[in-house]
Amino acid sequence: VSDVGGLLRAEGAYAVGAAPPWARLAAWIALGGAGHGAVMGMYALRAEQALYSALKVPLLLGAVTLACLPSFFAVHVALGLQSGFRAACNGVLAAQATLAVTLAAMSPLVLFAYVSGATYRQAIVANGVAFAVATLAGQAALRRHCRPLLAVDPRYRMPRVLWGALYVFIAIQAAWVLRPFVGAPGLRPSFLRAELWTNAYVVVARTVGEALLGR
Amino acid sequence: MGLLQDVDRLLRGQHTGPDALAAARLPISAGRLLGAALALGAVYGAFMGLFAVLTPGGPGFAQLVSTTLKVPLLFLLTLAVTFPSLYVFSALARSSLGAARTLELLLVAVTVSLAILASLGPVTGFFTLSTDSYPFMKLLNVAFFAIAGLGGILFLRIALRGAFAAPVGDGESTPRGRRGPRAVLRAWIVIYAMVGAQMGWVLRPFVGAPQLPFRVFRAREANVFVDVLRTIGDLFR
Numbered sequence: 253v254s255d256v257g258g259l260l261r262a263e264g265a266y267a268v269g270a271a272p273p274w275a276r277l278a279a280w281i282a283l284g285g286a287g288h289g290a291v292m293g294m295y296a297l298r299a300e301q302a303l304y305s306a307l308k309v310p311l312l313l314g315a316v317t318l319a320c321l322p323s324f325f326a327v328h329v330a331l332g333l334q335s336g337f338r339a340a341c342n343g344v345l346a347a348q349a350t351l352a353v354t355l356a357a358m359s360p361l362v363l364f365a366y367v368s369g370a371t372y373r374q375a376i377v378a379n380g381v382a383f384a385v386a387t388l389a390g391q392a393a394l395r396r397h398c399r400p401l402l403a404v405d406p407r408y409r410m411p412r413v414l415w416g417a418l419y420v421f422i423a424i425q426a427a428w429v430l431r432p433f434v435g436a437p438g439l440r441p442s443f444l445r446a447e448l449w450t451n452a453y454v455v456v457a458r459t460v461g462e463a464l465l466g467r
Numbered sequence: 468m469g470l471l472q473d474v475d476r477l478l479r480g481q482h483t484g485p486d487a488l489a490a491a492r493l494p495i496s497a498g499r500l501l502g503a504a505l506a507l508g509a510v511y512g513a514f515m516g517l518f519a520v521l522t523p524g525g526p527g528f529a530q531l532v533s534t535t536l537k538v539p540l541l542f543l544l545t546l547a548v549t550f551p552s553l554y555v556f557s558a559l560a561r562s563s564l565g566a567a568r569t570l571e572l573l574l575v576a577v578t579v580s581l582a583i584l585a586s587l588g589p590v591t592g593f594f595t596l597s598t599d600s601y602p603f604m605k606l607l608n609v610a611f612f613a614i615a616g617l618g619g620i621l622f623l624r625i626a627l628r629g630a631f632a633a634p635v636g637d638g639e640s641t642p643r644g645r646r647g648p649r650a651v652l653r654a655w656i657v658i659y660a661m662v663g664a665q666m667g668w669v670l671r672p673f674v675g676a677p678q679l680p681f682r683v684f685r686a687r688e689a690n691v692f693v694d695v696l697r698t699i700g701d702l703f704r
Contacts, residue, residue, distance in 0.1 A: 257565055260558035350559070357551035361662065364548045368665050369687030389559055 256280070256353055259346065260393075268397050272342050277349040284352030285310035288382070291359035292433045293441075295366055295375045301435035304443045308430050309355070316423045317348055323418055327411045336401045336408060343397030344415065351390030358382040375434050387423075391416050428452035470503055474582050477503075483575055483626040493571050500574045501543075507581035508539025512673075514588035518595045518604050519675030526672070526681035533683055534673050538584070541670055542577045545663040553655045560648035562627070572626055580619030587611045602701040604674050609695060616663055620656050627652060664691045 258264040259280065265273050289309030293302035324344070328337045365378040394412060401408040427433070429448060435441055473495055476482055482495050515538065516531030554569045564572065594607055667673070668691035672682065 254565065256555075257558050260555060261561050354555050354559075357555035360548045360551055361658065364662060364665070368669055368690065389555070392559060 259349055259353065262346070262393070262396050266346060269339070269400055272346055274345060277345045280349040281313055281352045282310045284349070284354075284356040285313050288352075288355035288359045288362075289433065291363050292379055293435055294363065295372070295434045296437045296441075298435060298441045301432070301441035304441065305433045305435075308433060308443070310352070312423070312426055312430055313348055313352060316419060316426050317344065319422050319426070320415060320418050324411060324415050327414055331407050331410060333405065333408060333411065336404070339401055340398060340408070340411060343394050346397055347390040347394035350393035351386045354386040354389040355382060358385060372434065372436055379434060383427075387420065425452050428455075470499075470506060473499055474503055474507070474578070477575060477578055478582060480622075480625070483572065483622075493568075493575075495575075497571055497574060500571070500578050504542065504574065504578045504581050505539045507578065507585040508542060509535045510585040511581070511588045511591070512536065512538035514591045514595070515608060515673055516675070517592060518601075519681075521595060522599060522601075522675075522677045525677045526675040526679065529681045530672065530675035533681075534675070537670050537673060539581065541663070541666055542581060544670075545659065545666045546573055546577050548662050548666070549655070549659050552658065556651045556655060557627070557648075560651045562648065564627075572623065575626070576619040576623040579622045580615045583618040584611060584615035587614070600702070601674065601677055602698045605698050606695075606702065608674060609698075612663075612667065616660060620659065624652065624656075667691060668694065 255265075255276065259266045259277075262268050265276070286306040286309060290302045290306040292309070293305030295301075321341075321344075324340070325334075325337060328334050328340065359382070362375075362378050362382055366375060370378060394415070398408055398412050428450070429444075431445055432439070432442065477495070482493055512535035513531065516534035519525045519530030519534070520528055550570055550573055553573065554566050557564065557569060562569075591607065591611065594604065598604065669684075669687070671685050672679075675681070
């Protein structure tokens with residue numbers, strides 16, 4: 253617990269500017285993500301779905317981070333800021349670990365929403381809110397870790413802002429591809445849905461279009 | 468007598484002053500806090516459950532026993548659900564409190580809430596003896612729980628004020644930097660209040676409707692906010 257305190261406050265081994273313990277950060281991402289994932293999958297009281305979701309949330313966090321890193325590097329290079337890339341990466345990893353730990357801390361609230369008789373849609377909204385809050389916490393951690401870089405060159409703000417935007421954009425589609433996480437009560441528990449490669453944004457656009465056109 | 472002295476010191480803020488918070492351990496142990504919380508909650512629960520015993524056709528003595536146990540449980544379960552998020556958000560906001568100290572402080576706030584609630588017990592008892600309106604008793608108890616919760620939260624806010632003071636020179640002690648911790652605390656208070664209210668709904672019945680048989684828990688339906696509005700409507704029928 254004191255290690256989590258250090259991570260959240262950016263103190264000790266996780267202090268801003270220090271070489272972070274990458275293995276421990278990865279462990280927090282895996283543990284925090286798995287903890288929240290297990291709770292997500294408990295909606296219909298099916299152990300199989302809880303296990304799948306416990307595996308998929310850390311996978312989601314790791315995959316989105318890896319998908320964003322090349323663009324993050326390219327922006328640093330394009331701006332001539334490659335000397336600060338390693339420090340920025342340290343910040344990104346600390347931010348992901350903060351996100352995962354925040355998710356785990358919010359899982360009792362999600363579980364309580366389930367116990368309170370939340371419908372399937374309400375359960376999805378509760379988890380969406382938990383992810384949104386955790387993402388904001390992650391961004392706050394990233395901002396904290398990037399502060400010394402900004403003091404050197406204000407242009408370091410641009411890669412950080414782009415990281416946030418790209419991360420959310422990719423994470424929404426990745427979560428869609430890796431669904432189900434909550435597990436609809438009428439459907440069998442599954443690791444992935446059969447209609448895997450569809451697009452979250454297209455589905456939302458079609459749904460909005462149908463609602464507006466009254467179809 | 469020791470328990471009453473502990474509660475007296477708690478209410479006067481002697482266990483949560485800056486010196487006490489800076490010390491390695493609070494002057495009162497978590498075990499004693501838990502004992503005080505359970506006892507105070509049980510006292511109010513007994514007053515609350517009296518309505519079920521004194522109302523003709525009511526759920527009776529079983530409801531009194533159930534309510535006596537459930538009132539402290541309501542506060543402690545709310546604490547268990549909301550503690551992880553408060554700890555994470557307060558650490559992100561650079562509070563100086565560790566996890567154990569945060570938990571102790573929350574336990575203090577819960578004990579203060581339950582002390583306020585227990586002090587309102589005789590008032591509940593008086594109305595139980597002088598009214599047979601179930602909606603009135605329900606709303607009276609909702610109001611008393613809200614007052615007790617608010618008291619605990621105000622106490623916590625004062626205690627946490629010092630803990631959220633950012634160290635000078637860390638780039639966050641500007642007025643803009645201090646807004647974050649305050650926003651964290653406000654957001655958490657809203658979460659605590661909502662979880663507490665809904666926890667009361669999940670653990671119902673507490674008063675015990677006269678026309679319904681005794682049940683430890685009722686079926687899951689609607690939510691506390693819908694029910695309070697419905698009960699206000701019932702009061703005027």
